[in-house]
Amino acid sequence: MNAWVRAAWARWVAHTSRLEDRRALTWVRVLAPLAIVGDLLAMARHDALAAVLYPAALGGIGAPPAPWYLLGRWAWGGPAVWLVCVVCMPLVSLGVATRWAIVVGVVAYAQLGHLFTPGDRAIDRLLRTVLLILLFSGVSAPNPPARVGAWASDLIRWTLVLVYLAAGVAKLDAVANWLWGAPPELYTILADPLAGRLDPGFWSAHPAPFLAGGWATLLLELSAPLILTRFAPVWAVFGAAMHVAIALTMDLGMFSFGMLSLYPVLLAPRRPVAALSPPSAG
Amino acid sequence: MLLLATPGLDLLDAGSFKAPEARARRLAQPFGAWAVAMADLNRAVRLPLVRGIEAVQRPLRIAQSWSLYNGGPADVRRLELVVDGVVRYRSNDPALTWLAPTLRYRRVRPMVVALCNRRGENAEALVAWVVRRARRDYPGTTEVVARCVEAPWPEAGQRTQVVVQYRAEAPGFEVVQ
Numbered sequence: 001m002n003a004w005v006r007a008a009w010a011r012w013v014a015h016t017s018r019l020e021d022r023r024a025l026t027w028v029r030v031l032a033p034l035a036i037v038g039d040l041l042a043m044a045r046h047d048a049l050a051a052v053l054y055p056a057a058l059g060g061i062g063a064p065p066a067p068w069y070l071l072g073r074w075a076w077g078g079p080a081v082w083l084v085c086v087v088c089m090p091l092v093s094l095g096v097a098t099r100w101a102i103v104v105g106v107v108a109y110a111q112l113g114h115l116f117t118p119g120d121r122a123i124d125r126l127l128r129t130v131l132l133i134l135l136f137s138g139v140s141a142p143n144p145p146a147r148v149g150a151w152a153s154d155l156i157r158w159t160l161v162l163v164y165l166a167a168g169v170a171k172l173d174a175v176a177n178w179l180w181g182a183p184p185e186l187y188t189i190l191a192d193p194l195a196g197r198l199d200p201g202f203w204s205a206h207p208a209p210f211l212a213g214g215w216a217t218l219l220l221e222l223s224a225p226l227i228l229t230r231f232a233p234v235w236a237v238f239g240a241a242m243h244v245a246i247a248l249t250m251d252l253g254m255f256s257f258g259m260l261s262l263y264p265v266l267l268a269p270r271r272p273v274a275a276l277s278p279p280s281a282g
Numbered sequence: 283m284l285l286l287a288t289p290g291l292d293l294l295d296a297g298s299f300k301a302p303e304a305r306a307r308r309l310a311q312p313f314g315a316w317a318v319a320m321a322d323l324n325r326a327v328r329l330p331l332v333r334g335i336e337a338v339q340r341p342l343r344i345a346q347s348w349s350l351y352n353g354g355p356a357d358v359r360r361l362e363l364v365v366d367g368v369v370r371y372r373s374n375d376p377a378l379t380w381l382a383p384t385l386r387y388r389r390v391r392p393m394v395v396a397l398c399n400r401r402g403e404n405a406e407a408l409v410a411w412v413v414r415r416a417r418r419d420y421p422g423t424t425e426v427v428a429r430c431v432e433a434p435w436p437e438a439g440q441r442t443q444v445v446v447q448y449r450a451e452a453p454g455f456e457v458v459q
Contacts (some may be wrong), residue, residue, distance in 0.1 A: 046384055046387035051384055051411060056411070060408050061390070061404070062407050063393070063408075064407075086437070116403055118392045119388070119389025122348060125344055128343060132342070158283065159283060162284070170293060172290075172354045173353075183436070191435075191436075192354055194373050200436045253387065253389075
């Protein structure tokens with residue numbers, strides 16, 4: 001028993017100590033903050049800066065902030081955290097004072113979420129989580145080595161498995177509507193005027209693409225564990241296609257771009273997971 | 283992360299399938315025994331552990347809960363904004379786009395959805411903001427109505443009904459439902 005535990009621990013240490021080419025993780029470090037900056041600048045383009053960042057007296061919607069929002073006494077708190085995010089995120093992408101930029105940027109980004117809680121969505125939480133993973137990764141070091149610990153990529157992959165698998169499992173309650181419903185569940189999502197762009201009247205006469213999309217979506221999400229295998233790049237191609245389709249058919253803002261910013265770790269070639277290999281004799 | 287975001291279990295709460303009636307109802311459905319067993323496991327094992335560590339998520343808003351778009355709405359819903367009897371905005375209507383960029387922006391859109399779903403304490407705050415914008419963009423405004431209308435799919439040829447409505451009138455423009 002002791003020998004088995006020691007052997008298992010040794011394999012775990014070897015697995016988590018693996019090094020990998022830094023380029024895939026570097027691309028995530030470049031792209032994820034850019035998705036955040038793009039969204040923050042879109043706030044201005046959508047004439048939503050005042051609505052989101054200011055109290056009601058100054059033109060904001062004035063949704064009550066969460067208790068963790070620290071700048072409630074100052075009307076300029078919202079614009080300040082917005083500006084800090086807009087400054088820090090490009091620094092992370094450029095690799096300038098990376099770790100400090102991540103720490104300050106994530107805190108400011110979280111404060112933005114506390115300020116306007118209805119607008120802080122799953123993609124925001126996911127990107128903050130990824131930035132915290134990158135904080136401790138070798139790709140955020142001042143002079144990153146050519147090979148960095150693979151644990152960061154592993155964690156990001158695990159997170160994506162949880163995200164997609166949870167999304168797929170959550171759909172099982174209405175699986176019949178996804179696969180052969182009338183109207184198809186995917187149609188009601190993409191033609192919902194509150195979020196989608198499709199005309200419900202026109203597309204009601206064409207259910208086939210939505211039924212096919214429903215099958216594809218469920219298959220993709222429930223097969224998310226493939227992300228942990230050598231089939232990850234193939235899975236990623238279909239995942240990317242789904243996110244491009246979402247970007248074209250729905251007004252979800254940076255959601256698709258944020259998700260795609262994590263895909264470099266899926267596309268990088270990797271060896272089969274060492275821990276699954278049979279232990280060597282002796 | 284596995285504990286906080288266990289796929290499927292993170293949709294259950296401490297009361298899921300606990301009451302005898304709810305339990306019996308679920309047991310009578312397909313995979314009922316499995317669902318009830320998972321709810322019991324969640325309640326007895328997972329949730330106590332989650333409560334111990336979930337507090338670390340709050341300051342940095344990194345809650346690991348990923349139930350993304352499990353389904354669409356049961357009916358077609360649209361938000362309509364009416365200023366002095368004239369419809370100025372209607373969801374996804376290219377002819378009525380007043381405030382559309384802001385209302386469709388991803389951080390504001392959930393408030394519109396919550397208003398139409400008749401939930402969320404922020405509905406009145408959103409409507410009050412619409413009123414302030416109406417008074418700025420249409421000087422002399424005396425009445426602003428924000429209403430959510432519903433129709434069965436596919437909407438065309440179907441009867442539309444108002445499911446929630448807020449109104450603000452001069453001189454005070456207090457928002458009332």
